[in-house]
Amino acid sequence: MAGFESFSNFLVPQRNKVHVAIFVLTILMIPGALKALEPIDMESYDMESPELTAERTINQEFSTTEIILGFVVSVRDPAEVGSTPVPVPLLDDGTPDWSRFAQADEIIPEGEKWQGVTQTDGGILNLTILREIDAKHEIIRNHHLGDYMKPFINDVTELQTEGVMSLVDIFRGFMANESVLTQPTMTLAGTKPPVTNWYDCGQIECLDFDDNNLTQAHIDLAAARMASANGSDFLRWLSLDRGFVSASENAGIVGGPIGGSLNINGTWDNARPGPGRWSASASWLLVQLDRASLEEAGWTNIWKDAHSETNIDFSDDGPVVGGYRLNGIDLLLHPPNYTSEYCLELDSPCSVEWSMMDLEGRLRSHDNNSLTLLVGQAVNVEVNRELQNSGGLIFAMGAVIIVLLYASLRRWSDVAIVSMALGGALLWMQGMIGHAASLFGWLGIDIISRSQFSNLLPILVLALGIDDSLHALHRYKEERNLGKSTIESGKITVNRVGRAIMLTSITTMAAFAANLFSDVAALRSFGVEAALGVLAAFLLTGIWAPLVRISFDDWLERKGKNTTPDANHHFVRKERLQAIAIKSGTGKSPFIIAILCFLVTIPAAWGMMKLEGDFAVDDFLDEESDFAIGVEIVSNRFSDEGEPAMLLIEGDVADPAVFHAIDDFRSNANLKTEGVIDKMTRTPDGSVDILAIDEFVYAASASLLSDPEPFYNRGFNESGCDTTGVLNAPDMNDRDCIIFFYGVLSLDGIPGTEVPASLMDLYISPEEELDPNKVWLSVDGNPIVYDMMIIRFGITSPENFPTMGPGIDEIKRDLDPLLNLSSGTWEESGTKSEDKPLTWVMLTGKPIIRFVASDRMQSEMQSSLILGSLFVLMTLSVGFRSVKQALISLTPILLVVVWLYGLIYALGYSLNIVTVTIATISLGVGIDYCIHVTERYREEKEKGKNHREALNGVGGACALALVGSAVSDVAGFSIIATSSMGLFNTFGLFSSMMIILSLIASMVITTAAIGFVKAIDDSLSDADTGLETETATD
Secondary structure, X not given: OOOHHHHHHHHHHHHHHHHHHHHHHHHHHHHHHHHHOOOOOOOOOOEOOHHHHHHHHHHHHOOOOEEEEEEEEEEEOOOOOOOOOOOOOOOOOOOOOHHHOOOOOOEOOOOOOOOOOOOOOOEOOOHHHHHHHHHHHHHHHHOHHHHHEOOEEOOOOOOEEOOEEEHHHHHHHHHOOOOHHHOOEEEOOEEEXXXXXXXXXXXXXXXXXXXXXXXXXXXXXXXXXXXXXXXXXXXXXXXXXXXXEEOHHHOOOOEEEEOOEEOOOOOEEOOEEEEEEEEXXXXXXXXXXXXXXXXXXXXXXXXXXXXXXXXXXXXXXXEEEOOEEEEOOEEEEOOOOOOHHHHHHOOOOEEHHHHHHHHHHHHHOOOOOEEEEEEOOOHHHHHHHHHHHOXXXXXXXXXXXXXXXXXXXXXXXXXHHHHHHHHHHHHHHHHHHHHHHHHHHHOOOOOOOOOHHHHHHHHHHHHHHHHXXXXXXXXXXXXXXXXXXXXXXXXXXXXXXXXXHHHHHHHHHHHHHHHHHOOEHHHHHHHHHHHHHHHHHHHHHHHHHHHHHHHHHHHHHHOOOOOOOOOOOOOOOHHHHHHHHHHHHOOOHHHHHHHHHHXXXXXXXXXXXXXXXXXXXXXXXOOOOHHHHHHHHHHHHOXXXXXXXXXXXXXXXXXXXXXXXXXXXXXXXXXXXXXOOOOEOEOOOOOEOOEOHHHHHHHHHHHXXXXXXXXXXXXXXXXXXXXXXXXXXXXXOOHHHHHHHHHHHHHHOOOOOOOOHHHHOOOEOOOOOEEOOEEEEEOOOOEOOOOEEEEEEEEOOOOOHHHHHHHHHHHHXXXXXXXXXXXXXXXXXXXXXXXXXXXXXXXEOHHHHHHHHHHHHHHHHHHHHHHHHHHHHHHHHHHHOOHHHHHHHHHHHHHHHHHHHHHHHHOXXXXXXXXXXXXXXXXXXXXXXXXXXXXXXXXHHHOOOOHXXXXXXXXXXXXXXXXXXXXXXXXXXXXXXXXXXXXHHHHHHHHHHHHHHHHHHHHHHHHHHHHHHHHHHHHHHHHHHHHHHHHHHO
């Protein structure tokens, strides 16, 4: 800091060379900026955690992992039926026309649980709607993704489908008498008769689903029989407002439990028998894709690794940018229709998210009586659409800031200089990030990991740049009005303000540097990216902007023009700001302000302590977007269903103790703990829905008793598998039996059924290729080893973060039977031992990882806030060479952080990545305001001025710059807060509040702190003087 005057004296005379250097460096930043603009994957979590390690292991070891697309199909409001063409014509280039689809909110209201719906006969079970869903099956099969589907096994009929599954498959299989419900079944206890039939339909004739004479009564009767025979599996296909409603026209045809709810033992509560029909407002249309096949065909599920859609095209339907089309002022989806041939020719694979949205568009083109929405997939497509759709707000923000900059600076040339410097700072930031990524990548160091935080950096740089440039130009104007020349004014500006800006920049970088100690790569990268952005703002807006002003004034003077600025035109009267500074820092005001701060901080701190983490979709996206509406439908109408999660088990998974522990886990999970919200998916009767290999083994054992030949063909008689009981059933306490059945399942699925071998790949995977005649051996004659297994289940309401932590802890307790067999810890695997056949048991899957990653990010950002405060204090202590002055600058901003958290709580928001980021940024940005005040006060004191005169100096150019910067920032952030996108809305709202609080902290609390310390110092000095006087008198 001490050498800044020499730096100023050198730099100002060399300003023309500086301009050339800035120009050259700006050109060199362009390639780096292009590198930095690579896509950001919203679902990529670059961090180390056992949950992520488990997911990576599954993706590597289980090559046939699936991608399941869940389309929620809802009953459309009857008043809207027919209001859109069917099908909606495609655009000229063959793309679905999103502007003409049925709107996502045109669905019937959600009904009461177990009460059914009455707007349409049967609701989603209406025959016309089922026919509409059936037609969508064909659309899916004919789509490019249809070539890469993976078979399903329907849980109601136990029949195989080709990769598309809905209510239609259930009815078709049941009405064809092919379903397990209408067929005898073999169990280990013997053959059981069918639980129902479709050959005796009473007053009506039993017909196939595809029969042209099929009526609603047939659907009602089939639904009633399936609900009665296998209610839990069938009814889970219906939304929670499912119910058996009265229908007098079905008298003598269909009867059932009107208004009843299903118990876990299969009985009904609050039911009255009578004629009626089952109904609900929504159901599912599922598509299962083979991830490995898609990757071989040229697609990828990783957004940041995919080909970027950057083409710009102008058509009669409107301009198309990338995968979006401008329709009026709205940006609509216009996804590319990828083919495998096209994707394989590209340098990077195609993103499967675009193809998912293309498929959704083609399905929605045929919506009429129903409405189809893809749920939970292609989030990156939606995020980018909303980001680009908010581009107009960025321009509006820029326009308002330009106007307010003029109101503060009163010279259009100053506005032009600031605008040019801000643009350069943004380019430099992106350029340095891109070049840093390339450099460290070349060195093999992965330090730049672009994330959702990166979207907030330009706004941060704008705020800092406006602050830096206004301080520099206001000080320059102040010196010019004192009669100094351009050179002299420039030297003083660069020396005094440049030194302050350098200190603010270093402290801001120190605040963000705390993120470098994070275990989360995105946070470490954010610290580096933010530091580069701060550096760019310092160089371009804090140092270069005043040099440009000097050069411009010199040019004007050579033309004979007056360059002295008007001293009387300011955004706000300087005298008023001087009065505020003096009033706050003198007399009793410092003590009164301290008491008020204390009284405000107490409730704010209480609110801060009450905040809980959350992850609501509308915190990040437009709550009226199709994506958000789809998530809301699922959250409200299918809250008992869950997002797929997995349990990875490593070790000797063929050990009988491990095999039986699976069912023990299932039994534990069936027991609910009072006071803990259950997070595992349950069937309508309340039993937990856990899918594991043991159920397939028992089913295969029953098949062996029915038809042993397929098993003997695989070597059963030589396998060493013991049998037990009068039926000679395989003994599942025998390891040889378990290994034998694992082998049969891996090769044949369940013989005698439609359950395919490919389904087993989702649960177990042998290390070597199996000998088809001796499935316990490899083709090379080695004993087959099964060292990995997956158990699958669902996590309900994964976006409800306050319940996720206790819910996961409950699952861990349920896992005791498996964990007791494992030598590993939750964090890492162990080694096999005689009494511990397992080495690791770990939860994973999207809902688990999303919670763990977000929780970790929130926790570490709060830790970084504390560590950042310490770094700032150390930096200021060195910069000011005074711990006391450092505390005077830091304490007001710490109060701002507490108050900001209090406001977040008071306004009903929660802790999420956005709100925690704002609190962290408030430390970096807010401290700048206070540093400028303390630095200007110190400068005035160095000139020999007294306390009151120094405060008066603070109220001059310094205060004018603070107010001008704050007003510009608040106006800009307020415009961002009008965005429909939750990310920008929340960030804009609380950033505006943060700037307002920072202005108050600097102009009122910091000056009060200066006055408070001055009063204490004077009191101590008076006491010392009195003591010396008494001593002298004695």
